[in-house]
Amino acid sequence: TARIAVAANFSATAQALAAEFSARSGHTIELATGATGLLYAQITRGAPFDVFMAADRSRPARLADEGYADSDSLFIYAHGRLAYWVRKKYPVPPLVELLRTEGSIIALANPTLAPYGVAAKALINVKGGHKPVSKLVFGENVSSAFSLVASGNAQAGLVAYAQLLQYEIAPREYLLIPASDHPPIVQATIITRHGSNNAAARAFHRYVSSDAGRLMIETAGYGLPPKANGYE
Amino acid sequence: MTELSIDIHLRKGEFVLALQQNIQLQGIVGVYGHSGAGKSSLLRVIAGLECNASGTLTLGEQCWQASSRHHFVPPHQRQLAYVFQEPRLFSHLTVMGNLHFAMKRVKAVTAMPSLTDIVDGLQLTPLLTRRPATLSGGEQQRVAIARALLTAPALLLMDEPLSAIDRQHKAELIPLLRRINEQFHLPIIMVSHSADELAVLSDQLLLLRKGQAVAFDNTPRLMSRLDLLEMSSLQEAGAVLDAQVDHFDDAFQLTRLLVEGIPLSVPGRVGNVGARIKLRVHARDVAVATEKPRGLSIRNILPARITMIEEGADAHAQLLATVGQQTIRVRLTRASLSELSLVVGQSVYLLIKAASVDAY
Amino acid sequence: MTELSIDIHLRKGEFVLALQQNIQLQGIVGVYGHSGAGKSSLLRVIAGLECNASGTLTLGEQCWQASSRHHFVPPHQRQLAYVFQEPRLFSHLTVMGNLHFAMKRVKAVTAMPSLTDIVDGLQLTPLLTRRPATLSGGEQQRVAIARALLTAPALLLMDEPLSAIDRQHKAELIPLLRRINEQFHLPIIMVSHSADELAVLSDQLLLLRKGQAVAFDNTPRLMSRLDLLEMSSLQEAGAVLDAQVDHFDDAFQLTRLLVEGIPLSVPGRVGNVGARIKLRVHARDVAVATEKPRGLSIRNILPARITMIEEGADAHAQLLATVGQQTIRVRLTRASLSELSLVVGQSVYLLIKAASVDAY
């Protein structure tokens, strides 16, 4: 058995990975989702997590630096893809146009908390040029940003591509933002000190970087790092 | 004069109050009965505090309750005030605050005694800034009475209002009640289990037993009814006489009254010369003589004729004697009755100590 | 016989209770005084409920409070029971629950009247399963008395315990209190503003005025002290006589007593032949005759000698007369005094109606 601490935005994909992995290996995998910062704090205080799948690279790296995790096991398992989603308006108006429309509301993840937010804010800073007049509202994380658009409170949002796929949103409602338009959203994973002797954890960790694992991640809507960057 | 007409049925657990009674609201109506007879319940019904009571209740022109028509005037719209058996002062207000609460909700446009009048009459001046919790039992009761009076009600209900009030304050309060009653035509219904108090204060008397009216009459008549005495243990009962003020003797501080033309002295100055007043004579304070006594400190000697004799099973006998048109009750021992060989129709002298007469 | 020794100072707002008094706890000690005189405050100090009181308080061997030594026995460790001026029943318990509360915390190992005895004596049987909120005022007060008695205390404090209790229940309760008092040697301190009640019930009397003890003596002596009467307006005060039961007359239901060898009849059967009992005679119920009257329904005629005469400013005069060793108080009008030309030293006859004597 292994306990995996997963950043909320990757949780759905992690579940699929775990299910597939369990079926193949016979190991049981338990997932605990939470905000990356929260999981970090818990791991430093002795939480019984074996593998940490973060929403960024800095916090797993910090765990490694501080000796709470095995630094050799750190690798980037996915690149988040940003999508521009506008509800009930076809074709999707250009982001620039919406940014310049007074009274429009655009949702994004909180740039101080979420890597998706950092990327989205950078994108807007570029596209908006001078100060945008639309209202920017921040969800706690990229899931909240999605909820804000889905519930009709915001007309548009910069959300995770994976979420749109998961929710089977019609492709004509969104535009996938080219990865080059924003700073990369790197998501890294690491084996914690608690999991260093856990065979199941190691096996799962390995599985994530395997071809099968990479394929699942890619189809879920994430970009992939070059294989060379991977574990082992 | 307004009439209070009661036809009410109320069940409280095993207790049932069932009353049909029309009461001419004149002066002070006493309600007498044992503990648990339903005295408080009756007042509560009149005040509209018993929402389970059925029947009808009218005061003069106003119908306060008519269950058949689903008519019910809520308590705050009835022009009455209620002095409860407990003081029920508002603990978050000072004494003055409690009085103001009443004054701000004055019920009638009729004139009423002023605040000063009532505060003085009940000697509340030193208490006005205090909180109810810091008052003694009697002080609380006096505040409650003042509070009720200050709403200028058309009817005042009082539930044992004098139980915690000492003699000195009573001596001030009772004339105040009498005065308000007469001067402002405020009828009062007063519950008490002290026959003494009711005999002095009430003009009419309602006798309750187990939730039912046993008798209702004016106080003198009811108090001289021999059949009711045992039943309600009104052992102190006496007679009430009508008298006229004749003369005031300054030297001895006595008022001479005329009862059916016969002089009778009472201590102190009572009423004004010529005024008609009432005298209360306890049955046990009257003695009978077959010959006119001499050299006796008892100064009031009334010639009378015995009209009725009733011997009890115990030591006592009651007799009624008439002085002119009026009846006096006498309580004496059967031994004396037999020794003096008293019979109905006999002329005797009734001896009444001046000091034992209550005049008002 | 235990002594209660009080030396207490208590300030409450502007009111100050300052009392030094040693009381031999025998029989029933009455506390009398106007509203606000500090009667309740005194009981509270004795019970240990006034934590701001300073001074010392001892009951027999036990020191309950000694401020100088910072000694203070908390109320629950004082072997006393307290009947408050309000019933203070526990609203979350039934009547039986309230009684059980007391019984479970019995204070003394001494024998006490049984539950049945007390429940019967106070006629509580039909109330036992009820909640306090559903009881009438008098019923609540009776439950409170029962509850206090059931703790088997060594001292019983009662604050106007009879104010809401009607005559019939009083007639059962008073003998019960007397019996418990005598049979179980339970001293009682009872506050009342009814001089009548205290005259009948109390053996000793403490007079309070404005927080201070004005007088303390045994009841008969205190009640015959003329100087105190005006002050405390004990207008009903009378004398208490010691008498011996001589004979019971079955036919007339009279008991013949001997007061200093002179016969005196009272109604009903009182005591056993040969027993010494007490008689209470109201000053206002005694008449004076200069010659022995005849043909009079007043049967008790005692030869006496006038020892003191005091004329008031009002209509009344008080006089003391001795019958043998005992003193009787008489209240009559100044007019009679002058008419009969009574003087100190004169021999007179005192007339006492049999019906107006309280014997117990």
Add this chain to the structure above:
Amino acid sequence: MNDWPSLWLTAKLAALTTVLLLFMATPIAWWLATTRSRWATALDALVAMPLVLPPTVMGFYLLLFLSPQGALGQWWLELTGEQLTFSFMGLVVASIFYSLPFAVQPLQASFRGVDNQLLEAGATLGASPMDRFIHLVLPLSRRGYLTAGILTFAHTVGEFGVVLMIGGNIPGETRVVSIAIYEAVETLNYGAAHRLSLVLIGFSFLVLALTYGVNRYFSLLSRDPVSHD
């Protein structure tokens, strides 16, 4: 980072929510305290429901309800021409929903504790039910209002799940202190978190101590000394 806008917003939100909620909870609590209806038990339990949902979840449902397509949000939009979510008023509305039980429950308990005998006395003195309520029930329930006010105030200060969801974290408009602290903790900026927490605690402590102090002062004035134990 400048803490003042967030702190000011928090104070405004907590104060406004507390005041409005005490008003709104009063009739509900009074009805629950006095009714003999058999629906009362159901409403009793219903009032507690906002508590049993996790704040963010509650926030999620409120997001639906307050959105321009939602029942309340639509009504509000028509009435004021403004969108309720992402506005300060939206936070107030959401906080009221979420803190309802903290206001209703203590009020209900203290209304039930008011001595009916005093209300009867008030009625016979000519006070109508409304008059009795205002001049007797309210002052006699002072303690209940204190409890309700303090729980509501403190909870609104600290509550951030709902606010986070409904507010959109807009500086000066919906970014209250609790969110700022949350951000600091999440970004491992512990220094800022400690500082902000201290500010928040200090501010709340002052407000509450003042309230309590005034209350204690007045209840000492009106209360007899407690018996000697």
Add this chain to the structure above:
Amino acid sequence: MNDWPSLWLTAKLAALTTVLLLFMATPIAWWLATTRSRWATALDALVAMPLVLPPTVMGFYLLLFLSPQGALGQWWLELTGEQLTFSFMGLVVASIFYSLPFAVQPLQASFRGVDNQLLEAGATLGASPMDRFIHLVLPLSRRGYLTAGILTFAHTVGEFGVVLMIGGNIPGETRVVSIAIYEAVETLNYGAAHRLSLVLIGFSFLVLALTYGVNRYFSLLSRDPVSHD
């Protein structure tokens, strides 16, 4: 997903927290209700403090305090040999801290409402302070306990910030329903969120309605009819 373990865990946590907290809050509330100490105001305000910190922040501080390096956590580890954080007992301890004001405040208000006259009567009947407290104050404060119990219970059911932080979302041990719902919402699994919310609401509603119903039934028995308005 199988909801039962989470639901059972929630019920256990809420019930245990409520019971323990009512016990622990009792002496604090009693002291606050009766003391004349001048520290009372400070303690009054202090008791409300757990409320003003956002739950995750509170959770963060509790994590420091309960972890094996923290004061309480270390003591617990020495005592029981177990780690307090990420265990069920840790959740209970954290919930007790966090819900403290919900228990203390209503109890304090209702203790203050107990008529001192009755306690005096109890004392003269021979009841010691403790005896009076148990046999008079407690039953006469029934309403305060009801309010305190319901607020604590409901809040513990719904609260998840602290629990998530301290408990770490471990199935069968610390993964209560509120966390499960939170997770469902966060992972956009709205169907599961709706279903779990309904289950949670249904369960809480039943528990609370039962409590209220029993209480109403008994207070009807012992109360006089309310006056006619």
